[in-house]
Ligand SMILES: CSCCC(=O)C(=O)COP(=O)(O)O
């Protein structure tokens with residue numbers, strides 16, 4: 001017997017899409033979102049829909065290996081990246097992926113990581129109580145083979161002492177996670193704010 005998809009998870013995902021669309025972070029059908037459910041289940045957006053106009057039917061359930069409960073439905077093409085986050089970080093309750101202009105442009109110019117330092121909004125990241133700090137966001141080369149991309153992400157995580165709750169994919173977008181959807185949105189907004197600052201600073205020199 002299949003368990004129901006809880007209404008709060010559906011509402012959190014639809015609300016995230018609307019909020020990110022208002023900021024132009026999910027153009028065309030870009031972006032995907034998920035919420036961890038009990039019993040090893042994950043609510044995730046279906047593939048190929050506009051994330052600013054999600055309906056309850058656009059949210060489905062997969063397991064922690066990305067297998068859909070309803071084989072007739074196609075989950076996000078990037079579901080394995082969401083599942084990788086939930087498998088690795090027990091505290092992760094929601095994952096957001098967006099394609100902003102700032103994260104796309106800056107990730108194309110970055111090396112293996114992008115450092116954000118001296119921003120008050122760094123406090124949106126765990127363990128940073130002051131602006132006098134920095135976060136090195138990992139940057140991964142884009143790859144249409146999502147299982148291979150997830151393997152690269154896991155390889156980098158394994159070599160890090162502290163893993164920041166986010167990363168960039170070059171020329172593609174950002175992934176951010178937190179304990180729940182509200183916290184993930186706050187973290188994403190803080191991160192995108194800092195990325196926009198970096199972009200503007202690059203323009204004015
Ligand atoms: C037109 S966006 C290309 C795919 C992508 O990067 C994305 O975020 C959306 O893919 P999904 O399968 O989740 O709709």
Ligand SMILES: [Zn+2]
Nearest residue numbers: 030031172173
């Ligand atoms: Zn994407």
